[in-house]
Amino acid sequence: MxxxxxxxxxxxxxxxxxxxxxxxxxxxxxxxxxxxxxxxxxxxxxxxxxxxxxPGGVYYFVEELRWAVDFYPPSVRFELLPEYAFFHLALFIPFGFILKKEFSLKKTIMISIAVIFGIENVQLLINFLSYYIQYVYDFGDIIIHLCSTTIGILIYYPIHYLYPHIQKTIMKWTNIE
CATH class of the missing domain: 1.10.287 (Helix Hairpins)
Structure with a gap:
């Protein structure tokens, strides 16, 4: 292999x-x-x-192709593989934050949707190019990634609002003004 x-x-x-x-x-x-x-x-x-x-040896790509798409809802992912689901949830929170810092809300939403679907499509493309099923086009992952990106976007707003106030307070305490 x-x-x-x-x-x-x-x-x-x-x-x-x-x-x-x-x-x-x-x-x-x-x-x-x-x-x-x-x-x-x-x-x-x-x-x-x-x-x-x-993959080496005997591998039947066409027979394994039926496992390339997964329609499980995210709740099943959290029940069966909680570590995997929480990792994927945590993985995209910074993504939403970074995108919101760099772009407007409308562009952030459009870019996050395009990137998340793009990741799943690239993984599916890798399956076909390598002629081996190693990634699953998982709709549960797409929903988890979209939710975590939304969390990152929502976290941006209070941090963006509070950062200047915290910085001003720190400067006042240290007499750097």
Whole structure:
């Protein structure tokens, strides 16, 4: 069986590229650019690696194809695999926050829907290109990711409102004004 594992050099390269884009082109803070770079690289690592290039031996792709799409509701995912469901829930909360910080609410919603459906479509495409069922087009995951992105968007508003007040209070306490 030939499997491609996610390599740390690739993780570092993706992190650096995204960091440079956020820091030098988008003019974001060093800390924010670093966090976004590491987060996006981590998400790519978790969602797309490892993947199988050659399953080896006897494998009947057409027979296994029936398992490529999953219609379980998210509640079943939380009952049967709670760690998996909570991980996927937590994985996309920062995504909603980052998108809302960068774009208007309308663009944030459109981008999040496109990216979440795009992830599932890329996973399905990988199945067909590798001729091996390794990812499932899971509607439960789509709903969980959309809910967690919504949570991230909702978290943005109080943080965005409170941050200047907290920063002002800290500056007053430390007499930096």
């Amino acid at each position: 030939e499997v491609i594992e996610f390599s740390y050099p690739l993780f570092i390269l993706i992190s650096i590229v995204i960091f440079c884009f956020m820091y030098f082109f988008k003019k974001r803070s060093l800390f924010y650019a670093l966090c976004v770079g590491l987060y996006v690289s981590f998400v790519i690592c978790m969602l797309f690696f490892p993947f199988v290039l050659d």
